[in-house]
Amino acid sequence: MISELRIITGYRSGITFLQEGYYTRPFKLADIGAYRADKALCLMLMTASPGMLEGDDYRITVTVSKDTRLQLQTQAYQRLYSMQQGAKQHMNVQVQEGATFSYVPHPIVPHKDASFEGYNRIELAEDCRLVWGEILTCGRKLNGEAFQFKQFHNITELFYRGKLVLKDNLLIQPARINVMAPGQMEGYTHQATLIYADTRTGTAPVADSLLEILAPEKDIAYGVSQTAGPALVLRVLGHGAEQLFDCLRKIENLLWKEEVPVAQT
Numbered sequence: 001m002i003s004e005l006r007i008i009t010g011y012r013s014g015i016t017f018l019q020e021g022y023y024t025r026p027f028k029l030a031d032i033g034a035y036r037a038d039k040a041l042c043l044m045l046m047t048a049s050p051g052m053l054e055g056d057d058y059r060i061t062v063t064v065s066k067d068t069r070l071q072l073q074t075q076a077y078q079r080l081y082s083m084q085q086g087a088k089q090h091m092n093v094q095v096q097e098g099a100t101f102s103y104v105p106h107p108i109v110p111h112k113d114a115s116f117e118g119y120n121r122i123e124l125a126e127d128c129r130l131v132w133g134e135i136l137t138c139g140r141k142l143n144g145e146a147f148q149f150k151q152f153h154n155i156t157e158l159f160y161r162g163k164l165v166l167k168d169n170l171l172i173q174p175a176r177i178n179v180m181a182p183g184q185m186e187g188y189t190h191q192a193t194l195i196y197a198d199t200r201t202g203t204a205p206v207a208d209s210l211l212e213i214l215a216p217e218k219d220i221a222y223g224v225s226q227t228a229g230p231a232l233v234l235r236v237l238g239h240g241a242e243q244l245f246d247c248l249r250k251i252e253n254l255l256w257k258e259e260v261p262v263a264q265t
Contacts, residue, residue, distance in 0.1 A: 165229025
């Protein structure tokens with residue numbers, strides 16, 4: 001089943017509002033930012049389905065218009081159920097000049113025999129910011145389904161000034177590759193990825209601040225990579241979905257609430 005979601009933000013008198021919101025089943029949108037003090041738009045993406053099913057085809061388009069600020073949240077864990085052919089999702093995001101977009105969804109839980117293919121295309125303009133997260137679990141570990149899914153393949157491409165500055169290609173096929181081997185998950189069962197991009201001029205690096213947040217955490221492994229463009233990638237390995245989700249939310253709150261200081265010259 002093809003399911004569509006389209007979000008376009010608007011700006012008026014310093015306030016970001018939902019200019020256009022269109023969705024088909026099972027998607028729903030809820031504005032949860034009524035009591036926010038920062039005048040940004042905060043939306044919760046909900047679904048009437050228990051998860052992605054055989055043949056599901058999600059097509060999501062988000063346009064964060066000039067000078068607007070959008071934080072998109074999810075309601076619950078995203079489950080990928082057992083499938084024969086698989087399910088797919090295509091997400092197209094535009095962050096226009098002076099805009100900020102943050103999206104750190106709940107962890108993904110692939111059930112036994114699940115198969116998923118995703119593609120995310122993100123286009124950045126000048127003077128904008130992006131916080132983008134993803135957490136993949138091994139599946140229903142307590143049910144004995146750790147890495148029992150067929151395939152999880154998700155590609156995220158980040159474009160700035162029309163050029164590709166980052167491509168994150170995550171492919172896990174447990175039946176073909178030993179996920180516990182060196183260079184793979186190395187004994188960990190959960191993986192989190194956070195991409196932060198800032199196309200403003202004169203801003204200071206934030207990598208050290210992100211590492212400081214993770215330093216007190218127990219039983220995780222992590223690292224930060226700087227791209228050739230205005231973005232960095234944080235990768236975290238762990239054993240618990242809630243722990244990794246809490247880590248990404250802490251980082252999201254830091255990047256969202258605090259303006260990154262201008263670099264000293």
